[in-house]
Amino acid sequence: MNLKLRCGLFFAYLSFQSSQVNGYSFNVEDVIVISNDFVKNTYFSYSLLLQVGDGVSLIVGAPKNVANPDAGGDVYNCAIKEDSSFCTQYPFGRSLNSTVPNGNFLAMSMDGDSHQHGPVVICAPRTRSPDTKPMSYFTRGYCLYMKNSSLIYENPAVIAPTNAISLGADLSRDLAGKLYYNLAFAMAGFDVFFASPERIILGSPGVKKFSGAIMSYSVYENKIIGLFPKRAMRSSDEDTYFGYSTIMAHFIPQEAWYVAGAPRANDLKGKVTIFSQDINASEESRVVASFEGEEPGAYFGSTLLAVDVSNDQIVDLLIGAPTAAGKTWDEGSVYFYKGTSAKSFLRGRKLTGLAKIGGRFGSAMAAVGDFDLDGFNDVAIAAPYEDDGAGAVYIYRGSTEGLTNHFSQRISPSDFHMDVVNVKGFGMGLSKGNDIDRNGHNDIAIGAYKSDQAFILKSFSIxxxxxxxxxxxxxxxxxxxxxxxxxxxxxxxxxxxxxxxxxxxxxxxxxxxxxxxxxxxxxxxxxxxxxxxxxxxxxxxxxxxxxxxxxxxxxxxxxxxxxxxxxxxxxxxxPYSHGCGDDNICNTFLTLQLKASSNTLVLGLNKEISLDVKVQNDGEPAYQCSVKLHGSDELLLRNAKDCTKNDDHYTCPFNEYMMLVGSIQKTFIFDVLEITPDVAHLDFKGEVACLGVNDPTSKTETELQIPIVLHSVPYIIGKSVPESAELSLKSHSENVEVLHQFSLEKHGPSPLRIDVDLFIPVDQYNGINIFNVTSIHGATDNIGIDCMPSAAKEILTLQVPQDLPIAVNRTFLISCGSDYGCIRYSCKGEFLYQTAELAIFEIRTLVDMDSLALKYKSFLTKKDIIAYVPVAHQATESGGVAAWGVFLFFAHSPAPVPLWVFLLGPIIASLLLVLISFGLYKCHFFERNYKAKLEQEKEQQTLIVSDSDTQSQSIDDDIVLRNNDFANM
The missing domain is CATH 2.60.40.1460 (Integrin domains. Chain A, domain 2)
Structure with a gap:
């Protein structure tokens, strides 16, 4: 069925002047508007895909159906022309699972090829599977795959990954035998990533009681070829929504890695994991890197974007936290992690846009490509609820330093044509960049789903x-x-x-x-x-x-x-003619010198740097001299009102009228902006120019380089939990798990590069490892640190300090000396920036207590303590600092009873009994003289009772007499 929508094209051709533009931007005065006027409140433009080929197509998702709330969503193919546009509805929308309560949300997620007539995948995560029993309402979810998006009436292929028996049933049992929902509420396709025409990545946050999973689906084989994680459900993963967002990126050229967000993990602070495709490796070893949120409820990881914005051939990562509170509530933020290698990233840099109340900045993100052709990829980030729900989209330009919190353009519906009113939810739908007018500069499509509108914005030619x-x-x-x-x-x-x-x-x-x-x-x-x-x-x-x-x-x-x-x-x-000879031409001989206030810059300490600029003239008078100063991007000239700021330099006047033979010196103060620790030096370049003819042999250009140094003092604290255990030399002992924890901190103004070596002593008994490392984990600022083991044992030359909490004369030491050797784990991370910031390294070791007791039984005749001492060492320019984590084993062996004790024991006991009896006899303990006393006391008691009866009778007689007298009166 064809449903033509009214497509408003608004072209306001205004004279655009370069002075009106802050950086490079999209043209807000020439906007194509596509609106759904037939059926309102369908969430039209919730998802968008912009395709360009021999024409321009905009695939529009409308996941909500107002006419029949229980029906499925709709999808439209909108053909974009220069003077007109029309949209055709795909016929498969409402025919799918029309009995799902509140609809299947078809086209809630959508992705595909950027080329017209290319593939597109459209997902309905709330879709019921056909074999579900009535009234069960399981939401397994599935997707539709079209090889050619232009073939509107061709039936799409159905991708129902959760119907695969190999993935498990709707219900499963955990290790304790307790039932839980496995695939019943998988919601496969909650997020979708089009990796290639043959590979689709599906986020399924409802798998395993909403622990979540990522599915890699092969279109050619029509089956799941990768699932992560495969392990049985863990209670700690329940309701974390792993797979809420998912992407794939080539962090290394030869292999693409998965990235998945779990916005409710990490105690509701959110977590993002990068993991490899190696299905033969263990799930722990597949994890390449992880990022943890810092604010509960921020939904850190609900949106993801991987793109190289610094043109260093290393992929950078953006993680959205759209409900981060900010200074008010729901302002939202995006964390930018600049990649430094395949597995390493710099500390996250927070982007917030204008940080408007309730804006939910980061709800959607898209790579728009290098739309300004400056050699760096750019990104668009949406805040769809800014300005009372109208919404806005921010454009961030890439650079050698990646992204900063300075956006180049904020696109708001209020910037558009006056006929466009009541726009709501602008930015929730956001397409990838694509060049629709073939001018070499990418354009974008932005959806306002609350008002059922889509907008196509063209970029300016540059x-x-x-x-x-x-x-x-x-x-x-x-x-x-x-x-x-x-x-x-x-x-x-x-x-x-x-x-x-x-x-x-x-x-x-x-x-x-x-x-x-x-x-x-x-x-x-x-x-x-x-x-x-x-x-x-x-x-x-x-x-x-x-x-x-x-x-x-x-x-x-x-x-x-x-x-x-x-x-x-x-x-x-x-200049005014003065003193330049008969030819009225001033022949100058200029020399420029640059001198900094310091030979080095201490990162984190020096907030400014002074530059002395000296111009020497040894020729005829020089008129109206000026100096061009080029500085690194990390420098900002203070009080530059007398200078002219150009794209990459300042032009500063140096003398008001003229300069005779001699020199003039000025001092310029530069504020040091944010510098990343990987910047090795600051660069200055100066160039002096005056009116007249300068001698070509003079030095009018010069450069100055100021090295950046890092001044920080690291220190490490080590501890073991528990601190000790009892070692039985006779009986069987259970194995003991020990946690060795090392905390790296720093003093000083500069960041400290994390370069920690963990040395774990190695010991065996009959070929069995006594100390078995079960896991090693490092983390700082919510970013995991990889620790790689050495191939062979190493000898550590560090001397064990004398102040360790051990009794030396009683203790047998197992350390990294020549007697044992160690396995070294090299843990290289990024930087510690703040003094209070910590890098935590945890080593979990399982100790075979029986093997330990058997090996050292003969050595513990004179010493009764074994000290196991792992070491953490942080490298510095002067050598390094180290810390020792001490765990003590206290040997316990019951002493045998000598034979003479058994022989003399009965004799001594008999003699002791005789002595006690004799003592009691001497104390008259056995004399029974109490009977006579008892009989005497009994006779006395009898006499007392007799006297009492006589006295009672006398009293009764007296009462009778008194009563008679009273009656006679």
Missing amino acids: IDYQAQLYPDIASISNETDSFKLNFCILYTERSAQINRNQMEFQIVIDLDYRSVVDTVSRTVTASSKVRTCTEFHVELKKIMNISPFTSVLSIETSTKGVIAHGEKTLNSIV
């Missing part, structure tokens, strides 16, 4: 130009009535696909007050790669002043859709 402004005379005098200013410009196109015949430049010159007119302007038409010149006639007033005649020229391009890159202002200074 040219580079060089311009000059110079007078036809060397100087002026009182007799000068007029002179000419010459302007020349030469431009080239960055894109080889553009052969623009001509460009128009608007030239405005502000003249000196001694000119008859204040301002002259002109439109200069130039051709590509052709130097074009024009001249301006300047008439002078009769005003006495020996100051130079100054003119300032401004350049703007009036060609629409083009950004011009070059110096925006040019200065022309004509």
